[in-house]
Amino acid sequence: MSSSHPDFQVASRLANIAPFHVMELAKMAADLEKQGRHIIHMGIGEPDFTAAPPVIEAAARAMADGKLQYTAALGIPALREVISAHYRRVYGLDIAPARIIVTAGASAALLLTCAALVEPGTEVLMPDPSYPCNRHFVAAFEGRATMIPSGPEQRFQLSESMVREHWTAATRGVLLASPSNPTGTSIEHGELARIVAAVREKGGFTIVDEIYQGLSYDASPFSALSLGEDVIVINSFSKYFNMTGWRLGWLVAPERLVPQFEKLAQNLFICASSIAQHAGLACFTPESIAIHEERKAEFRRRRDYIVPALRELGFKVPVTPDGAFYVYADCSELAGDADQLTIDILNQAGVVLVPGLDFGPHTARNYIRVSYATSMENLQEAVRRLREYFSGKRNTQ
Structure with missing residues (x-):
């Protein structure tokens, strides 16, 4: 029996489907965690709460x-x-x-x-x-x-x-x-x-x-x-x-x-x-709905913390989000390329953020997505690390 593998031709429609950059950053973060780094994940849109x-x-x-x-x-x-x-x-x-x-x-x-x-x-x-x-x-x-x-x-x-x-x-x-x-x-x-x-x-x-x-x-x-x-x-x-x-x-x-x-x-x-x-x-059930509503209130509390914190760091948040658990922040006054900025922040500050690259060409270079679907303690530590990161950049310029 031959051990060779046929070179199948994949469907042409796959050329129209790009890799999901969020997941690529998650893989990079996982590699850093294997090296013993503590990483704060504010990339993937997944609630830190589990089922009630x-x-x-x-x-x-x-x-x-x-x-x-x-x-x-x-x-x-x-x-x-x-x-x-x-x-x-x-x-x-x-x-x-x-x-x-x-x-x-x-x-x-x-x-x-x-x-x-x-x-x-x-x-x-x-x-x-x-x-x-x-x-x-x-x-x-x-x-x-x-x-x-x-x-x-x-x-x-x-x-x-x-x-x-x-x-x-x-x-x-x-x-x-x-x-x-x-x-x-x-x-x-x-x-x-x-x-x-x-x-x-x-x-x-x-x-x-x-x-x-x-x-x-x-x-x-x-x-x-x-x-x-x-x-x-x-x-x-x-x-x-x-x-x-x-x-x-x-x-x-x-x-x-x-x-x-x-x-x-x-x-x-x-x-x-x-x-x-x-x-x-x-x-x-009423019991579960009460739990979900408590968690919703916690997401709102996190939003009300992270939006002004990002603005203080130098990001522009032109529209305050009214739902979900994301902030879409303009980083153009902080860096020329959102993709490179998120990679640098991951490697130097240990915080996962997502560039606009995934979400369409119009905002790809100038915006990042911040997920606040993580604990308040993680958000506060992430802001501290980001403040330190941007302070270090200013000091070296």
Whole structure:
């Protein structure tokens, strides 16, 4: 038998999918930790809290009771029903459980949505900056993400006028996130309503990623689902419910599209984790909600510390984030290249920050993303190290 390996040719679509720079920095940080360095991680967007105790107990019960088999592709009915009740309690919306599809994380929800709606060669509008995987989901189905430069004047989000200006014959829809990764900014309700109306007028689709909607700090929460049954919303158990590794999310779709999503889910994933689904039921109990709200208040406290601290260090924070756990900070007065700055800070100060490189070309060189999904003690120590780092740079100039 020959031991040689054939030189397979990979699909050409891979050329449109870039490496995730956040993870590359995480690997560099891991190498430094192996050398004995203490590293403060403010890069990856993962809550330092884990699942609430009632959720962990529910998972243990599910395993003990043998609830380990495949579920329906759309998710267990009880979970779809409690998610529906959640929309009624928090947002005052009557969302039929039949419209709710439980997925293997928000990533699977986005993958299903793009598989259902993106044709080869078509365009999807999204802001620059935005979460990199969103444009890669579009590219995976041979569509093209049209990245529209969105600065602090637009809160790093799209507006109705931007959507109308950039809509072409090839455009199929828009993909938004509110609150956003990397900026932590939301789209104001009236502006989002105007965007949805403009897209509807064009016969396109509107997808809104709301995985950070539970972590909104400065205004009454609202869901894009209030703007019509044709809006598709993505959500997740990872952020507000602190269940990143459980890989559980959901999407809400127009009821007429649910059979199409079901067909795709059956073939691509079969179902989300049965254990995670049964555990997810416990996320919505009064006991768990109280825990999640306490943690949300802690995230807000961290935001209120880190934003002024970054400004004192010399970063510009042109828009105070109103949700999620990120600050998008302008470092142009401190360094000429955000990528090199984050590498230097990692090596010299032992703090992981993320350059704008991942999030689109418009802000790549001048912005960094700071995640405050870590303890207050870590944030305070990181600020001390950064102050020392920048003080040393000034002294050597």
